[in-house]
Amino acid sequence: MRQLGSFPGGLVLDGQKSRSTQQPIRSVPLSKVLTLPLQQHIGAAAVPIVKVGDKVLKGQQIAKAEGHVSVCLHAPSSGHITAIDERPIPHPSGLSALCITIETDGKEQWTELTPIEDYKNSSDHELRQLIRDAGIVGLGGAGFPSFIKLNPSVHHHVDTLILNGVECEPYISCDDMLMRERAQGILDGIAIMRQATKANRCIIAIEDNKPIAINAMQTSLSTHTENGKIDIIVVPTRYPAGSEKQLIEVITNKQVPNGGLPIDIGIVMHNVGTAYAIARAINYGEPLISRIVTITGNEVKNAGNLEVLFGTPIKDCLTFCETQWQIANPIIQGGPMMGYPLANADLPITKTANCILVGVEQAAPAEQAMPCIRCGDCATACPVSLLPQQLYWHAKAKDLDKAVDYNLFDCIECGCCNYVCPSEIPLVQYFKFAKTETMNQQQERQKSDAARVRHDNRQTRQEMEKQEKALRQQQRKAALAASQTAKQAEEDKT
Amino acid sequence: MALFKLTPPYLSGTNRITDHMVQLLLALLPAIIALTIFFGPGVLINIVLAVVLALVTEAMMLKCRHRPLKPFLTDGSAIVTAVLLAIALPPLSPWWLTAVGIIFAIVFAKHLYGGLGYNPFNPAMVAYVLLLISFPVEMTRWLPFAELNNIDITFTTAVQIIFTEQSPYQLAVDAISGATPLDIMKTQTGLQQTPEIIQQNSAFGLLAGQGWQWVNIWVAIGGLFLLYRKVINWHIPTAMLAGLATVSLVTWLISPATTASPLFHLFSGGTMLGAFFIATDPVTAATTLKGRLIYGAGIGLLTYIIRVWGGYPDGIAFAVLLMNMLVPLIDDVTQPRVYGAKR
Numbered sequence: 001m002r003q004l005g006s007f008p009g010g011l012v013l014d015g016q017k018s019r020s021t022q023q024p025i026r027s028v029p030l031s032k033v034l035t036l037p038l039q040q041h042i043g044a045a046a047v048p049i050v051k052v053g054d055k056v057l058k059g060q061q062i063a064k065a066e067g068h069v070s071v072c073l074h075a076p077s078s079g080h081i082t083a084i085d086e087r088p089i090p091h092p093s094g095l096s097a098l099c100i101t102i103e104t105d106g107k108e109q110w111t112e113l114t115p116i117e118d119y120k121n122s123s124d125h126e127l128r129q130l131i132r133d134a135g136i137v138g139l140g141g142a143g144f145p146s147f148i149k150l151n152p153s154v155h156h157h158v159d160t161l162i163l164n165g166v167e168c169e170p171y172i173s174c175d176d177m178l179m180r181e182r183a184q185g186i187l188d189g190i191a192i193m194r195q196a197t198k199a200n201r202c203i204i205a206i207e208d209n210k211p212i213a214i215n216a217m218q219t220s221l222s223t224h225t226e227n228g229k230i231d232i233i234v235v236p237t238r239y240p241a242g243s244e245k246q247l248i249e250v251i252t253n254k255q256v257p258n259g260g261l262p263i264d265i266g267i268v269m270h271n272v273g274t275a276y277a278i279a280r281a282i283n284y285g286e287p288l289i290s291r292i293v294t295i296t297g298n299e300v301k302n303a304g305n306l307e308v309l310f311g312t313p314i315k316d317c318l319t320f321c322e323t324q325w326q327i328a329n330p331i332i333q334g335g336p337m338m339g340y341p342l343a344n345a346d347l348p349i350t351k352t353a354n355c356i357l358v359g360v361e362q363a364a365p366a367e368q369a370m371p372c373i374r375c376g377d378c379a380t381a382c383p384v385s386l387l388p389q390q391l392y393w394h395a396k397a398k399d400l401d402k403a404v405d406y407n408l409f410d411c412i413e414c415g416c417c418n419y420v421c422p423s424e425i426p427l428v429q430y431f432k433f434a435k436t437e438t439m440n441q442q443q444e445r446q447k448s449d450a451a452r453v454r455h456d457n458r459q460t461r462q463e464m465e466k467q468e469k470a471l472r473q474q475q476r477k478a479a480l481a482a483s484q485t486a487k488q489a490e491e492d493k494t
Numbered sequence: 495m496a497l498f499k500l501t502p503p504y505l506s507g508t509n510r511i512t513d514h515m516v517q518l519l520l521a522l523l524p525a526i527i528a529l530t531i532f533f534g535p536g537v538l539i540n541i542v543l544a545v546v547l548a549l550v551t552e553a554m555m556l557k558c559r560h561r562p563l564k565p566f567l568t569d570g571s572a573i574v575t576a577v578l579l580a581i582a583l584p585p586l587s588p589w590w591l592t593a594v595g596i597i598f599a600i601v602f603a604k605h606l607y608g609g610l611g612y613n614p615f616n617p618a619m620v621a622y623v624l625l626l627i628s629f630p631v632e633m634t635r636w637l638p639f640a641e642l643n644n645i646d647i648t649f650t651t652a653v654q655i656i657f658t659e660q661s662p663y664q665l666a667v668d669a670i671s672g673a674t675p676l677d678i679m680k681t682q683t684g685l686q687q688t689p690e691i692i693q694q695n696s697a698f699g700l701l702a703g704q705g706w707q708w709v710n711i712w713v714a715i716g717g718l719f720l721l722y723r724k725v726i727n728w729h730i731p732t733a734m735l736a737g738l739a740t741v742s743l744v745t746w747l748i749s750p751a752t753t754a755s756p757l758f759h760l761f762s763g764g765t766m767l768g769a770f771f772i773a774t775d776p777v778t779a780a781t782t783l784k785g786r787l788i789y790g791a792g793i794g795l796l797t798y799i800i801r802v803w804g805g806y807p808d809g810i811a812f813a814v815l816l817m818n819m820l821v822p823l824i825d826d827v828t829q830p831r832v833y834g835a836k837r
Binding site for chain 2: 007013170245249255257258259260334336337338339340341357360368370371372373374375376380383384385386387389390406410415418420421422423424428429
């Protein structure tokens with residue numbers, strides 16, 4: 001067995017996973033109205049190709065990818081389009097964005113699907129195009145268009161394809177349940193990914209707190225055509241082992257160079273859920289129209305994992321799981337470490353919604369944050385080896401240049417520093433703020449630089465015009481004088 | 495009151511500043527017991543006096559600075575400063591000495607710099623140095639080790655001496671106090687005595703001074719408890735003790751006739767208190783791991799230099815303050831390599 005690496009810091013957290021793994025994956029009853037934000041991925045929003053009033057079928061494309069970093073969007077169920085307008089979306093900013101609203105007809109009538117008979121005959125380019133057309137994004141939570149990460153540039157060769165089934169955040173169990181129940185599908189997807197990336201080797205990484213999932217994957221692999229081509233590696237449970245860069249360090253003992261991408265060291269990483277979605281897209285022709293979402297938390301009586309159509313209102317999922325949600329309980333999308341609060345339960349489930357968390361088991365927070373005593377616990381916990389205590393000092397003083405010097409932009413916002421802080425300082429908030437502020441200032445600086453250049457150019461131009469004008473005037477004067485002298489001379493002659 | 499956090503992470507650990515301070519105080523118990531056994535109950539009176547004064551001063555300063563009283567009075571930091579200063583002072587020092595020290599520590603060394611977390615210098619050590627420079631006579635009135643002392647200091651005598659500066663035996667306080675082993679070592683080696691002969695004096699035990707060696711051992715036991723509970727980490731104490739041991743070992747090997755052994759230095763005066771309780775004050779210490787090693791080693795080295803070649807018998811307080819000054823520089827040059835940075 002290969003020697004595993006490790007990352008500095010990190011936390012051993014109470015997983016709270018068993019809350020949501022007691023029942024198999026269930027489906028939520030079809031909702032009346034599905035609201036689909038046009039941007040459920042990183043990159044440019046998709047562009048609608050339907051009009052209000054159009055009838056759509058389940059799986060029909062309703063918006064097309066715009067530009068390179070973008071993916072298509074499909075109708076999760078049959079019905080007709082009732083609106084294309086700005087609506088609140090689940091996003092930390094709480095802002096609104098363009099959404100397509102579908103009123104479902106309850107018939108769940110599929111559009112004609114075109115599965116690929118044998119993908120082995122397809123080129124890697126064709127496979128990527130199909131994956132893009134199927135609207136597939138990384139289902140781990142970030143939502144980066146998957147086809148791009150399957151697209152090694154001419155300069156790079158994919159050595160290792162890593163499938164991330166670590167799921168290190170507490171409470172979340174959607175990947176766990178997917179591996180338990182749909183191991184075969186995940187492996188089918190990995191086979192396609194291996195062909196698309198031409199990776200030399202392939203690893204599935206799973207945290208050791210998921211023995212059932214590990215067993216299911218191993219059993220399924222032993223009879224799969226991929227047997228012998230994929231290694232399942234069990235990694236120790238330590239948050240944030242599921243973070244891309246940290247997992248790479250654990251598995252390969254290598255670090256992604258600062259400012260670089262995993263592909264720079266020959267690695268490509270995808271979530272196990274993405275692999276499953278790819279299998280459905282290629283082998284069955286089904287676009288990405290649903291995902292597994294963990295509905296859990298203290299206030300959820302009947303917690304578990306649901307297969308949810310995109311656009312389904314979160315409250316329908318919460319009601320299905322018998323959840324008490326009040327104003328005092330923020331509804332959190334994502335895990336308790338990196339998730340963000342949602343404004344209300346009317347927002348839809350999107351491609352990046354891996355978990356809806358209502359009520360977290362935790363000690364009552366202090367009434368106020370105490371000053372930093374520089375104990376350094378945060379630095380010990382930081383998986384990136386930052387010095388959060390120093391970063392905080394500079395961020396608080398708004399000495400942003402200094403904060404950037406202290407590697408502000410290497411912060412992955414995992415929240416470990418925040419968790420261990422004995423003064424309960426909201427460190428991650430400070431760092432997020434400092435990052436946005438720095439980026440704003442950079443933009444401002446660029447703008448003002450551009451404005452200054454414009455101004456300088458204008459002045460030079462005006463100066464030149466003035467000079468030209470003066471020159472012309474002089475020339476005219478001279479000409480006039482010359483003609484006058486000539487006239488005078490004429491008159492004198494006569 | 496909102497019971498839920500509004501920003502991620504929604505989970506938090508249970509570690510709080512107050513817990514740090516409570517454990518620190520618990521860890522000081524063996525030291526306090528040892529000091530009481532070997533040097534009489536005076537230290538207990540000093541502690542009570544110092545703690546009460548510290549809390550009152552802290553409250554007044556918080557009021558002046560319009561800061562909430564409850565969180566800052568209950569964080570325990572003022573109490574820790576008070577106890578550390580109280581056990582560093584001679585056990586029968588007059589009440590006003592303690593009072594001046596505490597007020598200076600809390601008002602000047604702590605709050606005028608911005609209060610908890612903002613003071614660049616260790617408040618207890620600032621006060622100690624102020625007192626040592628201003629009142630050298632009172633500050634060197636250490637009682638000889640109790641067993642050597644034919645006068646048994648009871649609780650009431652201690653109270654009387656501390657508050658009236660009158661000894662009930664019609665004796666000057668000077669008569670019942672004596673030089674510490676570190677003092678003796680310093681003056682005697684100055685008189686060309688070899689440490690070997692000096693240590694035959696009845697004030698010395700197997701390792702270092704009678705009583706003092708035990709106090710240091712008991713303090714170290716408290717320090718090990720802090721390490722075990724992860725209230726402090728090993729870097730600073732280890733580096734400081736190693737720094738002190740190394741430099742004293744080297745000089746001792748070169749010239750055993752004129753310098754005391756590493757063991758003597760490790761178990762004398764405030765060595766263990768400094769290593770485990772003073773130098774490890776997080777606010778004023780270096781904060782990077784490498785920086786903490788440099789910081790600790792620097793204190794060990796400076797302590798030795800001041801003890802042997804300086805004008806004062808013990809050098810912990812000066813060494814700590816001098817290294818406090820270097821902390822911003824040390825922290826700046828010892829930043830760890832972040833993930834993905836070039837090796």
